[in-house]
Amino acid sequence: MAAMSEIRHDWTRQQVLDLLGLPFADLMQRAHAVHRAHHDANAVQVSTLLSIKTGGCPEDCAYCPQAARYATGVDAEKLMPLERVLERAREAKAAGATRFCMGAAWRSPKDRDLPKVAAMIQGVRELGMETCATLGMLSAEQAQTLRSAGLDYYNHNLDSAPEFYSEIIHTREYQDRLDTLGHVRHAGLKTCCGGIVGMGETRAQRAGLLQTLANLPEHPQSVPINRLVQVEGTPLAGTALLDPFEFVRTIAAARILMPASMVRLSAGRAEMSDELQALCFLAGANSIFYGEKLLTTGNPDVLADQQLFARLGIHAMQITETSGTAHFEIVEVTHAGDSVAA
Numbered sequence: 001m002a003a004m005s006e007i008r009h010d011w012t013r014q015q016v017l018d019l020l021g022l023p024f025a026d027l028m029q030r031a032h033a034v035h036r037a038h039h040d041a042n043a044v045q046v047s048t049l050l051s052i053k054t055g056g057c058p059e060d061c062a063y064c065p066q067a068a069r070y071a072t073g074v075d076a077e078k079l080m081p082l083e084r085v086l087e088r089a090r091e092a093k094a095a096g097a098t099r100f101c102m103g104a105a106w107r108s109p110k111d112r113d114l115p116k117v118a119a120m121i122q123g124v125r126e127l128g129m130e131t132c133a134t135l136g137m138l139s140a141e142q143a144q145t146l147r148s149a150g151l152d153y154y155n156h157n158l159d160s161a162p163e164f165y166s167e168i169i170h171t172r173e174y175q176d177r178l179d180t181l182g183h184v185r186h187a188g189l190k191t192c193c194g195g196i197v198g199m200g201e202t203r204a205q206r207a208g209l210l211q212t213l214a215n216l217p218e219h220p221q222s223v224p225i226n227r228l229v230q231v232e233g234t235p236l237a238g239t240a241l242l243d244p245f246e247f248v249r250t251i252a253a254a255r256i257l258m259p260a261s262m263v264r265l266s267a268g269r270a271e272m273s274d275e276l277q278a279l280c281f282l283a284g285a286n287s288i289f290y291g292e293k294l295l296t297t298g299n300p301d302v303l304a305d306q307q308l309f310a311r312l313g314i315h316a317m318q319i320t321e322t323s324g325t326a327h328f329e330i331v332e333v334t335h336a337g338d339s340v341a342a
Contacts, residue, residue: 006259007219007259007260008214008257009214009215009216009217009219010215011211011214011215011257012211013204013207013208013211016207016208016210016211016214016253016257017203017204017207019252019253019256019257020203020206020207020249020250020253021203024245024248024249027249027252027253027283028248028252028279028282028283030252030256031251031252031253031255031256031283031284032282032283032284034255034256034259034284035255035259035283035284035286037259038259038260039284039286040286040315042312042313042314042315043286043314043315043316043317044281044285044286044287044288044309044314044315044316044317045098045099045262045264045286045287045288045316045317046096046097046098046099046287046288046290046305046316046317047097047098047099047100047101047132047264047287047288047289047290048088048089048092048095048097048099048100048101048289048290049101049102049103049289050080050085050088050089050092050100050101050102050103051080051103051104051105052079052080052085052102052103052104052117052120053077053078053079053080053103053104053105053106054066054074054075054076054077054105055068055074055075055076055077055105056068056076056077056105057105057106057107058107058171059107059136059169059171059172060169060170060171061159061168061169061171062167062168062169062199062234062235062236063168063196063199063228063229063231063234063236064234065231065233065234066105067234070233070234070235071233072231072232072233072234073233076105079104079113079116082116082119082120082123085102085120085123085124086120086123086124086127089123089124089127089129090127092129092290093127093128093129095290095302096290096302096306096316096318097129097290098129098130098316098317098318099129099130099131099132099152099153100124100127100129100130100131100132101131101132101133101134101153101155101192101289102117102120102121102124102131102132102133102134103133103134103135103155104117104133104134104135104136106135106136107136107137107171107172108135108136108137108138108139108142109135109136109138109142111142114142114145114146117133117135117146117149118145118146118148118149119149121133121146121149121150121151122149122150125150125152130152130153131150131151131152131153132151132152132153132154132155132192132222133146133151133153133154133155134154134155134156134192136156137156137172137176137177137179137180138154138156138180138183138184139183140183140186140187142183143180143183143184143186143187143189144187146187146189147187147188147189151189152189152190153189153190153191153192153221153222154184154189154190154191154192155191155192155193155222155224156177156180156181156184156191156192156193157177157193157194157195157196157224157226158174158177158178158193158194158195158209158212158213159177159195159196159209160195160196160199160201160205160208160209161201161204161205161206161207161208161209161211161212162174162208162212163205163208164199164201164205164208164209167199167200168199168236181193181216185217185218190221190222191218191220191221191222192220192221192222192223192224192264193213193216193220193222193223193224194213194220194222194223194224194225194226194254194264194266195209195213195224195225195226196226196227196228196267197209197225197226197227197228197242197246197247197250198227198228198239198241198242198247198268199228199236199239200236200239200240203246206246206250207253210250210253210254210257211257213254213257213258214257214258219258219260219261220258220261221261221262222261222262222264222287223254223258223261223262223263223264224264224266224267224287225247225250225251225254225263225264225265225266225285226266226267226268227242227247227267227268227269227271227272228242228267228268229267229268229270229271244272244276247276247280248276248279248280248283249283251263251265251280251283251284251285252283252284254284255283255284255285256284262286262287263284263285263286263287264285264287264288264289265277265280265285265287265288265289266288266289269288269289274308274311277308278308278312281312281314288305290302290305
């Protein structure tokens with residue numbers, strides 16, 4: 001098992017396929033053992049995602065309801081005012097979130113917008129929360145600006161395997177995503193990078209996504225695994241649903257391939273049963289987005305998550321400050337008179 005939990009960046013496509021093809025019980029046992037070797041198996045990181053600028057994106061990502069070219073009922077909005085963002089961050093912290101992620105529907109941010117985003121980052125950090133942003137493609141200079149503002153994480157997903165990418169996006173190249181990740185790493189920011197499954201890809205293409213993530217120069221500190229949320233009006237509406245066990249296999253393989261990373265259950269949780277989520281936690285998922293909404297699509301509400309955590313004996317990770325350095329510890333929080341882990 002020690003060999004299976006080492007940090008590697010030289011995985012072959014066949015090795016990843018072999019993992020995904022293991023008997024389900026064998027894969028779960030292996031993934032859970034790796035998880036326990038690197039993490040508290042009963043602790044889950046809780047983050048909240050807020051859309052600070054919704055709709056009107058010029059990209060053509062086939063899964064995205066925020067693309068201006070698709071009729072999805074999502075209207076283009078202006079950048080949210082600073083005080084409203086901080087109000088939402090305070091609400092998220094009160095509900096138990098430790099990381100606050102801010103997303104804007106931009107192809108890439110304009111330099112004139114960065115001071116406003118920087119003020120949001122600084123304000124959220126002053127609340128004692130970790131900060132994450134997803135703003136589209138970044139130049140090296142923009143990444144440095146965000147780092148100087150105090151940003152902790154930058155999210156920029158690869159979305160799919162390199163060979164499947166052109167099936168879902170035509171307005172940018174795969175290399176553009178890799179370049180942005182390189183700028184983010186060079187600036188000293190932590191990376192949040194994963195992908196979407198259930199877009200009609202094959203298992204080999206899911207293996208290609210995982211292989212690419214695991215063979216990056218540095219494993220992403222957070223790896224969100226999104227299950228496609230089908231939105232009417234987008235090209236992927238009506239795509240055949242991914243087998244739930246195949247989704248769990250993807251989580252388990254991600255845990256084995258990137259042992260020290262936080263593997264996050266991201267989009268699609270609203271459609272997952274409690275039992276499916278429990279299997280994902282067993283397979284090594286240890287991070288979720290908390291709250292009723294992910295950008296423009298639904299998410300389980302806070303109370304439902306708290307109740308599921310209590311049923312599973314799961315605790316939420318909490319940031320504390322020691323000598324100026326943030327770290328996680330496990331705490332118990334009481335909400336609305338009920339003792340739950342949050």
